[in-house]
Amino acid sequence: MSSHVRTVRPNQMVALMERAAHIKKMLEQGEKKPYKDVIDVCWGDPHGAGMKPLTFVRQVLAACIYPQLLDGGNLPMDVKRRAQKLLRWCDGGSVGSYTNTGGILEIVENLAQFISQRDGVPAHPENIWIHPGSQTSLTSILTLLLSSEATPKRGVLVPVPGHSTVPLSVAALGGVAAPYFLDEERGWELRADELRRALASARGVCRPVALYVINPGNPTGHVQSRKSMEEVIRFVAENNLFLLADEVYQGSVYDANSEFVSYKKRLYELGPPLAHTLELASFHSASKGLLGECGLRGGYVELLNMDPVVMPYVERLFHLIPSPPVTGQIALELMVEPPQPGDPSYPLYMHETEHTRRTLVDNVKRVLQVLNRLPAISCQPVRGGAFAFPRLHLTTKAIRKAKDAGMQPDMFYCTKLLEDTGVFVSPGCEYGQKEGTYHIRFCIMTPTDTMEELLRRLSAFHLKFMKDLS
Numbered sequence: 001m002s003s004h005v006r007t008v009r010p011n012q013m014v015a016l017m018e019r020a021a022h023i024k025k026m027l028e029q030g031e032k033k034p035y036k037d038v039i040d041v042c043w044g045d046p047h048g049a050g051m052k053p054l055t056f057v058r059q060v061l062a063a064c065i066y067p068q069l070l071d072g073g074n075l076p077m078d079v080k081r082r083a084q085k086l087l088r089w090c091d092g093g094s095v096g097s098y099t100n101t102g103g104i105l106e107i108v109e110n111l112a113q114f115i116s117q118r119d120g121v122p123a124h125p126e127n128i129w130i131h132p133g134s135q136t137s138l139t140s141i142l143t144l145l146l147s148s149e150a151t152p153k154r155g156v157l158v159p160v161p162g163h164s165t166v167p168l169s170v171a172a173l174g175g176v177a178a179p180y181f182l183d184e185e186r187g188w189e190l191r192a193d194e195l196r197r198a199l200a201s202a203r204g205v206c207r208p209v210a211l212y213v214i215n216p217g218n219p220t221g222h223v224q225s226r227k228s229m230e231e232v233i234r235f236v237a238e239n240n241l242f243l244l245a246d247e248v249y250q251g252s253v254y255d256a257n258s259e260f261v262s263y264k265k266r267l268y269e270l271g272p273p274l275a276h277t278l279e280l281a282s283f284h285s286a287s288k289g290l291l292g293e294c295g296l297r298g299g300y301v302e303l304l305n306m307d308p309v310v311m312p313y314v315e316r317l318f319h320l321i322p323s324p325p326v327t328g329q330i331a332l333e334l335m336v337e338p339p340q341p342g343d344p345s346y347p348l349y350m351h352e353t354e355h356t357r358r359t360l361v362d363n364v365k366r367v368l369q370v371l372n373r374l375p376a377i378s379c380q381p382v383r384g385g386a387f388a389f390p391r392l393h394l395t396t397k398a399i400r401k402a403k404d405a406g407m408q409p410d411m412f413y414c415t416k417l418l419e420d421t422g423v424f425v426s427p428g429c430e431y432g433q434k435e436g437t438y439h440i441r442f443c444i445m446t447p448t449d450t451m452e453e454l455l456r457r458l459s460a461f462h463l464k465f466m467k468d469l470s
Contacts, residue, residue: 012411013430017042019415020424027422035422039454040424044218044386046292046445051359056345056350057291057334060086064095064330074226077343086330095326101319102463103130103300104326107333111300114336119265127303130332134283134299139169140317141281141301144310145209145242148174155206156244157198159190160432161389161439163218163246167432178202181434184391187380188220192231199239210242211235216249216260216384219441223258223350223383229266237278245282248299251289252445254364257384264304280304286331288386290353292445298328363444363451364388370455376466386445389428392438398469410438415463421457 024038041049056079059347063069063083070080091097102108108125115123131137138144146154155176158166167177180198182188202208213232215224225234236243245263253260264282268275283301306314339345364382371379371390379390394409402412409426417423417440428439444451 003061012407013426016411016415016418016424016426020418023418025421031061033422034420036459038418038422038424039450039457040285041442041444041446042424044288044443044445045294046386046443047294049443049446050450051292051356051445051447052352053293054291054349056339056349057293057331059345060334061327061330065327066373067093078339078343078345082334085335090326092124095330097326099323099326099329101321101323103324103329106229107329110302110333110337111302114205115262115264115302119262119268120266121265123264123302124298127306128300130298130300130324130329131317131321132297132299132328133287134285134301135165136321137281137283137299137301138244138246139173140165140321141242141244142169142173142210144313144317146170146173146175150174150207153206155202155207155208157195157202157211157241159217160215160434161188161219161428162212162214162431164432166212166428175292176206178206178208179432179442181218182222184380184434184437187383188217188222188389190222190224190228190232192235195232195235208239208241210244212244214246216253217278218246218249218385219387219389219428220380220441221382221385221387221389222380223253223255226266226269227259229261229263230270233263233267233270233274233278237274243278243280245280247282248285248288249385250284251335252360252386253384255381258383260384260394264302267304276305278305279307286328286335289335290356291331293328293331296328296331297325298330298332300332306353311400339467359448360445363446363447366451366455367444370459374459374462377462386443387441388444389431389439391428391440392440394438395466395469398465401469408438410440413438413465414440417458417461421461423454423457423461 020038027037047053059075059079060082063075063079069075071084074118087093087326091141110129111128112123114124153176155178155182156170158177160179160181170177178198180194183191198210200394247262263280267278280301286296287294318399339349368379369387371377376393377390379388382388392410393411402409404414408427408429410429414425414427425440433439
C-alpha cells in the first residue's frame with residue numbers, strides 16, 4: 001500500500017532546517033556568500049515570509065494586552081470599543097486569565113454565527129471548540145477514532161501529496177495512514193475511483209474508519225469542485241467513514257473560476273438523509289488566509305452529526321486539552337467579525353486586505369509564468385492555499401548523484417538550492433508523492449519583491465543544476 005509513496009526521512013528535513021538556520025546566522029555575522037540573505041519560504045507562515053499584519057487586528061490585540069492604551073487618543077474608536085468588549089469577556093478583565101476549555105463562550109457564539117452566514121445553515125455553539133491551532137483539534141479527533149490496541153489496526157485515508165504531520169499523528173496514535181493519490185495531470189483532482197482503489201488496498205492491512213481531505217489543498221493548491229465534493233461525501237457515506245475536512249485555507253482562493261464551498265454546506269445541499277447522518281469534523285484557523293497569525297495559535301473544530309453515545313467522550317477528551325491562548329481566541333474573533341462599513345477602521349482594513357489579495361494573485365501568476373517556461377520543471381495551476389508545488393523532471397545523472405549522497409533526489413535539489421542561492425524550500429518527498437516523481441514546495445504568501453527575487457534565484461539555479469547534471 002505504501003510502496004508507491006516517496007517520503008523523506010525526518011532526520012534529513014531536520015538537517016535541512018538546521019542548515020538554513022546556520023546560514024542565516026553566518027550571514028548575520030558578516031560572512032560573505034553569493035547572496036545577502038536566506039529567503040525562507042519553507043513554511044506556510046505569511047508573517048515569517050514578510051507579509052505585514054493587519055493594523056486593525058494588531059491594534060485590538062495591543063489594547064487587550066495593554067489596556068492603558070485605551071486611555072490615549074492614538075487608537076480608532078471602533079478599536080477601543082472592540083477591545084473593551086473583549087476584555088469584558090475575560091475573567092478579571094485580563095487576557096492573562098484562564099478561559100473555558102473550549103474557548104470564551106461569546107467568541108464561540110460568534111464563530112457559530114460566522115459559520116451560519118457562510119453556509120446558509122445553522123451552526124450551534126455546543127458543537128464548536130476552540131483549540132491552540134487546528135492541528136490540535138485534528139489530533140484530538142484522531143485520538144477518538146484510533147486505538148493502539150485495536151485489532152486489526154484502524155486506518156485513515158490521507159491524501160498524497162498532503163499535510164506532512166497527519167500521517168505522523170495517525171501512526172503515533174497506533175493507526176495506519178492509508179494513502180490515496182491526487183491526480184497531478186488533472187490539476188491535483190481528487191477522484192472517486194482513486195478513493196475506491198485506496199480503500200480496497202487499505203482493507204488488506206487495517207480497518208479504515210475515516211477519510212481526511214484538505215480543501216483548498218496543501219501542498220497542491222487545488223480547490224475542489226462541488227461535483228468532486230459530492231463524490232467524496234457519497235463515498236464516505238457508502239463506506240461508513242468519518243469525514244475530516246481541513247479547510248484552513250478557505251480564505252485563500254485565487255482562481256477566478258474556483259470557489260471555496262465548505263463540506264458542511266455541500267452536505268446540506270445534498271439534503272437528507274446524508275445531511276442528518278454523515279459524521280463530519282471541519283477545521284479552520286487564524287493562522288492562514290489574510291490574517292496569517294500563525295504564532296497566536298488559534299483554531300477551531302465544528303462537529304456535525306456526532307453519535308450521541310460518543311459525544312460525552314468527545315467532551316471528556318476536549319476538557320483534558322489546556323484552554324487555548326486568549327490572544328489566539330481574539331484573533332479568531334477578529335477574523336470572523338472584521339470592521340464593517342462605517343467603522344473608522346474599515347477603509348484601512350479594506351485597503352490592506354485588498355493589497356494582500358492582489359499580491360497573492362500576482363504572485364501566483366508570476367510563479368506559473370516563470371516556472372512553466374523553465375526546462376524540466378512544471379507547475380499545475382495554484383487555485384488556492386499557501387503553496388506552489390512544482391514538479392522537477394530530473395535527469396538520471398541528478399538522481400544518481402542524489403543517491404550517492406544518501407538523499408532523495410528532491411531533497412538533494414533543495415539542499416543544493418539552499419547552499420548555492422539561500423532559497424529555503426521543502427522537498428516533495430516530505431509530503432508523499434508517486435514513485436518516480438519529484439517536487440518542491442514553497443510558500444506564495446510573500447511580498448512581491450521577495451517573490452521576484454526568489455524566482456530569479458531559483459531560475460538561475462535550476463538552469464545551472466540541469467546543465468551540470470544533464
